[in-house]
Amino acid sequence: MRWSFLIPAMALVSPARVGAQIPKSLGPPTAVLPYDFSHIAGIRELANGNVLVSDDRDRVVVLANFAAGTGKRVGREGAGPGEYARPGALLAVAGDRTLLLDPGNARFLEFDPAGAIVGTLSPAARSPSPQSSHLLALAASWDARGTDRAGRVYFEQLPGPLRPGERRRVPIVSWEPATGALDTVATYTLSDTMLTLVPEIRGREAAIRPRAWPARPQ
Numbered sequence: 001m002r003w004s005f006l007i008p009a010m011a012l013v014s015p016a017r018v019g020a021q022i023p024k025s026l027g028p029p030t031a032v033l034p035y036d037f038s039h040i041a042g043i044r045e046l047a048n049g050n051v052l053v054s055d056d057r058d059r060v061v062v063l064a065n066f067a068a069g070t071g072k073r074v075g076r077e078g079a080g081p082g083e084y085a086r087p088g089a090l091l092a093v094a095g096d097r098t099l100l101l102d103p104g105n106a107r108f109l110e111f112d113p114a115g116a117i118v119g120t121l122s123p124a125a126r127s128p129s130p131q132s133s134h135l136l137a138l139a140a141s142w143d144a145r146g147t148d149r150a151g152r153v154y155f156e157q158l159p160g161p162l163r164p165g166e167r168r169r170v171p172i173v174s175w176e177p178a179t180g181a182l183d184t185v186a187t188y189t190l191s192d193t194m195l196t197l198v199p200e201i202r203g204r205e206a207a208i209r210p211r212a213w214p215a216r217p218q
Helices: 132-140
Strands: 003-007 027-037 040-045 049-055 058-066 070-073 090-094 097-102 107-111 117-121 142-148 153-157 168-176 179-187 195-198 207-210
Touching: 027 058, 040 090, 040 097, 049 090, 049 097, 090 142, 132 168
Parallel strands: none
Antiparallel strands: 003 027, 040 049, 049 058, 058 070, 090 097, 097 107, 107 117, 142 153, 153 168, 168 179, 195 207
């Protein structure tokens, strides 16, 4: 199934307390982009009003201009300069720049304020410490959750398949691109409501995997 991407009028809800969120309709879309996406992994609005959209299933990054109703592909699939293997989250960083998580190549692509690719950031290249290879291995499985004003990138590491009854703590880690500093800032334990049992398939042992988009304490 394929979806067209719609941008509705902005409307945010600040619930009185966690767990008491009230649904609110955003109303009809203010613009429609005639471009199909299969699975949107990241969205980032730029200062000029254009929007970067990453699709990790079609493996494309599109620069959308809603005023003109156009979408232009930025970069291409691959492992060279200006290329991505599996485009993921789009993160805001200082200077109105954008980082694209590319777990397939274990790196980030850097975009300028206009939405053009200007370089790459590799955790291993920036941090020649014992932690660097650790982060490089994690980049393919970690989920980038956001950034802060200091430019640090925050990841959440969800585990792979677990055996029934096994529990793991999930670290939330910050990475500072300028220095390569890596720090675990918090952890939490996966609960039953965050997991899904995968039945035995083709003789393989049953496994438990993290459930998509559960409520989590971070």
